Amino acid sequence: MKDKRIFAFALCIVLSLSLSSCTVSDYVNNLDALETHATTKKSPVYTLGTSTYDTNITTTGTTLFIDGTDFGLTEVIIPKKPKATAVAMKTADSEKLKISDDIISKDVDVSAGIAKNRGKLTLEGITAVSSSKSSDTAESRFFGTSSAFLCMPSSQIDIKDSVITTTGNGASACFAYGTGSVIDISQSEIMTQNANARALASTYHGNIYAAGSKISTNGMNSPAVFVGVNGGTITVTGGEISTLGVSSPAVYSEGTVSMTGVKVKTTSSETAVIEGKNSVSLTGCDIESGSTTFTLYQSNSGETSKGLATLNLVGGTIEAKSGALFYVANTDAKICLQAVEIDSSSSSLVNVVANEKWGEVGENGGKATILANFQNLEGDIYADNLSEVKLELSALSTFEGTINSRNTAKKADIILDGTSKWILTGNSFVSSITPGMADFSNIIDNGYTIYYDADNPTNVYLNGETITLQDGGILTPMKK
Numbered sequence: 220m221k222d223k224r225i226f227a228f229a230l231c232i233v234l235s236l237s238l239s240s241c242t243v244s245d246y247v248n249n250l251d252a253l254e255t256h257a258t259t260k261k262s263p264v265y266t267l268g269t270s271t272y273d274t275n276i277t278t279t280g281t282t283l284f285i286d287g288t289d290f291g292l293t294e295v296i297i298p299k300k301p302k303a304t305a306v307a308m309k310t311a312d313s314e315k316l317k318i319s320d321d322i323i324s325k326d327v328d329v330s331a332g333i334a335k336n337r338g339k340l341t342l343e344g345i346t347a348v349s350s351s352k353s354s355d356t357a358e359s360r361f362f363g364t365s366s367a368f369l370c371m372p373s374s375q376i377d378i379k380d381s382v383i384t385t386t387g388n389g390a391s392a393c394f395a396y397g398t399g400s401v402i403d404i405s406q407s408e409i410m411t412q413n414a415n416a417r418a419l420a421s422t423y424h425g426n427i428y429a430a431g432s433k434i435s436t437n438g439m440n441s442p443a444v445f446v447g448v449n450g451g452t453i454t455v456t457g458g459e460i461s462t463l464g465v466s467s468p469a470v471y472s473e474g475t476v477s478m479t480g481v482k483v484k485t486t487s488s489e490t491a492v493i494e495g496k497n498s499v500s501l502t503g504c505d506i507e508s509g510s511t512t513f514t515l516y517q518s519n520s521g522e523t524s525k526g527l528a529t530l531n532l533v534g535g536t537i538e539a540k541s542g543a544l545f546y547v548a549n550t551d552a553k554i555c556l557q558a559v560e561i562d563s564s565s566s567s568l569v570n571v572v573a574n575e576k577w578g579e580v581g582e583n584g585g586k587a588t589i590l591a592n593f594q595n596l597e598g599d600i601y602a603d604n605l606s607e608v609k610l611e612l613s614a615l616s617t618f619e620g621t622i623n624s625r626n627t628a629k630k631a632d633i634i635l636d637g638t639s640k641w642i643l644t645g646n647s648f649v650s651s652i653t654p655g656m657a658d659f660s661n662i663i664d665n666g667y668t669i670y671y672d673a674d675n676p677t678n679v680y681l682n683g684e685t686i687t688l689q690d691g692g693i694l695t696p697m698k699k
Contacts, residue, residue: 253269277438282390296524297448297597301362302355304371305330311338311376322347322368327354331367331383336402346382353389356415357453361422361448363394371426372397378404384412388438391417395425395451404429414438414464421451421474432458439464442471444494450474450497456480468492468514472499473523485509494518495550496526504535511542511570515587517550518577528552532559539563543570544598547585547606549578558593568598568620569605571628581605583631591616591639599645602628612639623647626670626697632677635661643667648697651677664692672697 252681300380307330309318316338322345324331334671349367349653363369367385370376383392394417395402402419409418409432418434418441419427434455436443442559443460444453455478460469463483469483470476472490477500483490484507491499492514506512515528519536528550535557537544544563545554547570560628584605589596600622602608607630612618623631626648631640635641635655642663648670655661662669673683673696685695 232487237544244269254383255687262438282310286567293345294668298361301364302358303328303364305333305335305362305364307331307333307369307373309340310335311340311374313338313342315339317341317343318345319343321345324349325349326351326661327563328358328365330363330369331366332376333369333371334376335371335374336632339375339377340370342376342378344380347384348675349383349386349390350386350387351390352684353415356443359389359391361414362396363391363420363422365389366394366420368393368402370395370400370402373399374688375400376402378402378407378593379665380406380427382408385416386411387413387414387416388413391445393427394422395427396422398424400425404432406431408433410435410437411441413438413441415440417441417445418443419453419455420445421453422447422448423449423451425451427451427453429454430456431456434458435461436465436467437463438565439466441467443467443475444470445483446472446474446476446477446497448473450523452476454478457481460484462486463490470499472497474669476500477484478502478504480504483507489514492516493528493530493552495523495528497523498529498531499536500531500533502531502533506535506537506539508539509541511546512537512547513554514546514551514552515554515579516546516574516585526551530554533557534559537562539565541565542640543567545569545589546588547571547587548574549583551586555589556592556594556596561596563598566598568596569600569608569610571602571604571608573603573605574648580583591618592671596620597623600631601625602631607631609635612636613642614638616640617642619644622647622649624648638662643669643692646670652694653659653674655676659688659694662688662694664688664690666690667692670697671695 251442274299309332313336317442322504331347331349332340351365353365358364367383393402418436421427434443442461451474453476457480459482465487469485469490472493481504486509488510490506490508495517523596552685571587573584586607588609590611594616597619597622609632611634613636616639624645630650632651634653640661643665646668648671
């Protein structure tokens with residue numbers, strides 16, 4: 220079985236270049252590329268979307284909280300530099316410094332180690348325990364105040380064969396902020412125990428590369444991998460990632476996150492959240508999700524540019540225990556799947572909606588395009604009256620489910636190539652349908668009806684007619 224999966228994965232990578240709307244470069248990022256307090260109109264937005272799909276189609280938003288305060292709705296004025304000078308037990312300031320002894324740090328806003336002014340800090344085979352906590356959660360989120368190890372602009376931290384633990388509120392483990400900051404981690408264990416404490420965090424174009432490491436968070440509002448304000452890049456290869464807390468996804472991206480061959484588990488949160496014009500790519504990852512698995516949205520914070528949120532999934536497995544597999548709100552989203560084994564306990568595959576927490580009411584729907592190659596998908600695809608959804612199946616893909624079964628969507632399209640199938644589990648309403656086979660033999664209707672928009676130019680080939688499908692169902696125009 221393992222050999223078959225490896226062969227199928229290799230085959231789909233090669234063939235997708237010619238068969239897919241998404242090329243390999245769409246799916247996989249380049250993995251070789253191994254300033255003052257925030258003044259807010261209310262405070263930073265820390266919002267995550269979740270959803271419920273039931274007979275009434277309801278949607279809710281799970282809001283991140285900081286110290287019990289809801290920061291879910293209003294715009295933040297982005298700071299340009301830290302409020303105060305960072306303090307540490309060990310500092311590589313314009314120099315190279317190697318730490319070979321264990322470190323214990325405590326007190327408020329104190330790091331175990333800092334690299335700054337082109338300094339390089341090297342840790343190998345050590346244990347670092349920080350009980351420091353942050354006096355300002357916004358400061359720690361933007362600039363890493365109280366992080367165990369803080370890498371500042373144009374500086375570097377290398378961590379190998381080490382164990383890093385933080386126990387304080389707001390105390391991240393490894394934090395890179397500013398252009399030219401680089402943290403390189405290998406064969407290490409990184410963990411945070413309290414709230415608002417990220418394991419790996421990057422802001423203001425910081426960079427983190429992690430390989431073969433065990434990364435975990437236990438507190439609420441504590442993503443394991445976090446790219447925040449002004450973006451950054453985090454690349455993870457191999458190892459494990461886990462989170463226990465609510466509002467603590469494995470990945471939160473306001474930049475670029477790429478992971479390959481990682482075992483991912485969340486107990487109470489999403490696997491990945493993408494905000495705004497940013498991306499997450501997961502290749503060959505084995506995922507166990509305790510909530511809506513993937514959320515793509517645009518908040519009101521102003522921290523990220525509006526635009527296309529992109530999720531790329533290649534190979535690996537997904538075990539989804541509750542909620543929609545994909546939730547999209549107040550943004551355009553592209554979701555590319557290729558040869559992923561999916562086991563979901565929910566009947567909801569895609570939920571594209573307007574969420575009252577984000578955007579301007581009446582204009583805050585989502586727009587999702589799902590591109591599937593060598594992919595089996597099951598479940599229902601829902602969009603509300605402010606939202607659009609498009610499913611494209613190619614390269615031996617199969618979709619078993621319904622699209623827009625309640626005729627609520629602003630727009631719902633489906634495109635199949637000649638090698639792919641749609642197996643209906645209920646009636647569906649589509650704005651346009653491109654079947655890939657002139658005789659519709661790749662649509663297994665099971666006696667159900669597909670309603671189409673006869674006025675849509677894409678459907679002109681149907682001539683407004685009703686067509687009987689192979690199992691007795693029909694393809695027929697919607698009633699005006």
